[in-house]
Amino acid sequence: MFWQQWWFWLVVIAIPIPIIIDEIESIVTLFRTDPQQVEELREEMVGLKHELAQAKADKKAYELQKELKNEDRQRIKRQSFGKEVAIIGFCDLVGFTPFLNANGDDKAREVLQEYNNMVRSVLDAFNGLEIKQLGDGFLFSFNSSRQALNAALDIREGMKDINSRQKTDLSIRIGLHAGEVIREDGDVIGSTVNMAERVMNVASANQVVTSEILKNLAPTPGEFDFVEIGDRDLEGFSEPKKVYEVSQLSEE
Numbered sequence: 001m002f003w004q005q006w007w008f009w010l011v012v013i014a015i016p017i018p019i020i021i022d023e024i025e026s027i028v029t030l031f032r033t034d035p036q037q038v039e040e041l042r043e044e045m046v047g048l049k050h051e052l053a054q055a056k057a058d059k060k061a062y063e064l065q066k067e068l069k070n071e072d073r074q075r076i077k078r079q080s081f082g083k084e085v086a087i088i089g090f091c092d093l094v095g096f097t098p099f100l101n102a103n104g105d106d107k108a109r110e111v112l113q114e115y116n117n118m119v120r121s122v123l124d125a126f127n128g129l130e131i132k133q134l135g136d137g138f139l140f141s142f143n144s145s146r147q148a149l150n151a152a153l154d155i156r157e158g159m160k161d162i163n164s165r166q167k168t169d170l171s172i173r174i175g176l177h178a179g180e181v182i183r184e185d186g187d188v189i190g191s192t193v194n195m196a197e198r199v200m201n202v203a204s205a206n207q208v209v210t211s212e213i214l215k216n217l218a219p220t221p222g223e224f225d226f227v228e229i230g231d232r233d234l235e236g237f238s239e240p241k242k243v244y245e246v247s248q249l250s251e252e
Contacts (some may be wrong), residue, residue: 087148087178087214088188088196089128091119092137092153094171094205103168111166112136118158126151131188139180141188144218146174149224149246152208159206168223174202177211198234202243210240 003195093115100108119138124131131139142148152174159172177199179192194213203209215226225247231240 021141037244038225056084078247078251083180083182085179086181086188086192087116087142087145087176087217088181088193089140089142089152089174089176090134090137090200091140091147091152091172091174092134092200093159094173095138096170097238099168099170109160111168111170114162114166115159118162119155122151122158126154131186139188139193145214146219146223148208148214149208149218152176153246156206171205173203174203174205174207174208176214178214180220194236195234198236199241199243202229202232202234204246210244210246212244215244 024202038234045198055155096108099111111202115136116133120130121226122128123138123140126142126145128142128147128151130139131141142151155174156172159170163169173195177192177196179190179195181188181190181192199209201210209229218226226244229243229245232243233240
């Protein structure tokens with residue numbers, strides 16, 4: 001057999017020699033390069049590694065931030081038997097059922113989805129908490145009167161934008177009140193919640209209406225404009241209550 005011949009093993013050994021020599025020459029050439037260039041190359045590689053590590057860290061931090069924010073919101077929603085003072089708000093669309101009957105399910109679903117997204121986006125922007133969706137309306141809460149009022153006005157403007165894009169003519173009404181509530185299994189209960197809903201029922205199309213209590217809690221005078229609507233009999237409350245329309249943001 002040929003592998004038993006001496007010349008076969010000479011060929012096997014001799015063939016890799018040029019390859020090994022080339023590799024050795026490459027390594028030697030690298031180390032004989034200008035030391036400054038080698039150092040610069042090494043520093044550049046270290047810098048790239050740091051940038052990659054930082055990019056990975058930033059991405060991980062961003063994802064973690066989103067998870068923590070969601071967990072925090074879910075934790076708040078799961079609060080049980082907690083009593084606190086809060087600003088409670090209700091909003092709903094005016095005339096949505098006739099709109100649905102006139103335009104059909106597909107168009108109504110499209111507009112309602114855009115409306116839902118808009119309300120949730122505004123609540124998130126002003127640190128509001130969606131308690132629950134009620135058909136074409138929402139129940140929500142805030143810890144700040146300024147944020148609650150700004151959010152309510154932005155929701156009203158957001159509905160105008162939707163009407164402009166969708167070529168529709170839907171209206172919204174919003175009611176706000178402040179007081180003590182009980183949080184239970186993600187919901188809120190108490191007379192404050194009932195009052196906020198009754199205040200919303202006083203509102204006409206495209207009005208933001210508040211109780212006197214919330215008006216008095218509003219920040220620096222002049223930041224918001226309030227127009228007194230007058231005393232209103234609210235279902236479930238023995239005495240008439242003063243209510244106010246938040247007409248517009250002050251130019252200041």
